[in-house]
Amino acid sequence: MKLLVDFGNTRLKWAIWKDAKHSMGGVFAHADTSLEAALSSNWAALGQPEAILVASVVNAELEQQLSELIKVHFDCEAEFVRSPAAAIGIRNAYAEPARLGVDRFLGLAALHASAQRAQILVSCGTALTLDAIDAEGRHLGGLIAPSPALMRSAVGSGTARVGEEHGELVEIATCTADAVWSGSVLSAVALIERFHATVVARLGAPVAVVGDGGGLEEWMHLLPNIERGRDLVVRGLALWSESGGR
Missing domain, CATH: 3.30.420.40 (ATPase, nucleotide binding domain)
Structure with a gap:
């Protein structure tokens, strides 16, 4: 065990x-x-x-x-x-490999082990992270942004009269709560769509998108082609354990 x-x-x-x-x-x-x-x-x-x-x-x-x-x-x-330069099927794009969050590295390894294809991992927890790999497991790089929840917290704490009320998701808001809520969610979705388009253009091939993390549920329905991943970091740890970190 x-x-x-x-x-x-x-x-x-x-x-x-x-x-x-x-x-x-x-x-x-x-x-x-x-x-x-x-x-x-x-x-x-x-x-x-x-x-x-x-x-x-x-x-x-x-x-x-x-x-x-x-x-x-x-x-x-x-x-x-810690994230290495290469192991368990993934080649790290970072010049300083250990600076890539190990959760990102292990999540990519779990994805690649389940399907060897070009794909993007979107992880939404405290932060929103996006990472792309090709079908050979080569990490192309990624992006980091605040999650929608962290965006709302930052706006609420950094402005005098906005607050952090729960709002409704709308395309054009007519109250502050809806404006903050919708702005945070739609910002995340737009970032994912732009990143996906960039990776598709770079690879010249279809690219799957897989999401993981506790913050996905509020916006996942806005990306109908996203696949739901679960426990990817833990699955990556299992791969690491079985391979001895190679």
Whole structure:
């Protein structure tokens, strides 16, 4: 049994990898609770894993907290995976490979393992990230923007009279709440459409779009051809585990 941990900016997700299959264990928003209390509750009944792999995009302080909690619970060291220049079918486009978020790298690896085609991974959590690969697993690069939720938070906190009320999605708004809500969602959709068009033009071939992350649901219906991916970072960790990071 191996323990796989996806430590995102907002949520921590964990799963078990056993007998070439992964089973989701749990997920929680770590900003809303004590990391120690949540993990003690989540991992109380787990046996001793043979290895623990972590994909982390949080700061060094939170990583250290998690590392120490793992030592307490399991009396072993976790492996914090970093993005390499090439591994598990993906060739990283970054000149400094480790600066590509490991969640992005692992998500692309999971996509490429399931279908070797030109495709774009759209991940919507705290941030909105877009990454493209060709059919051979060559990473072409990507974009990072605020997610719609983060856009709304920024507008609400940075302006005097806008606020953060829930609005309705409309093409042309006639109230502030709808204007902010629709502006954030339609900005994300427009960015994805432009990025897709750019990658299609560059490759001269069809390019699939796959979305993952907790923020997809509010705008996914506006992109009828997008496919829904699930647990891609965890699946990428499983690939890393099986390959030994090669």
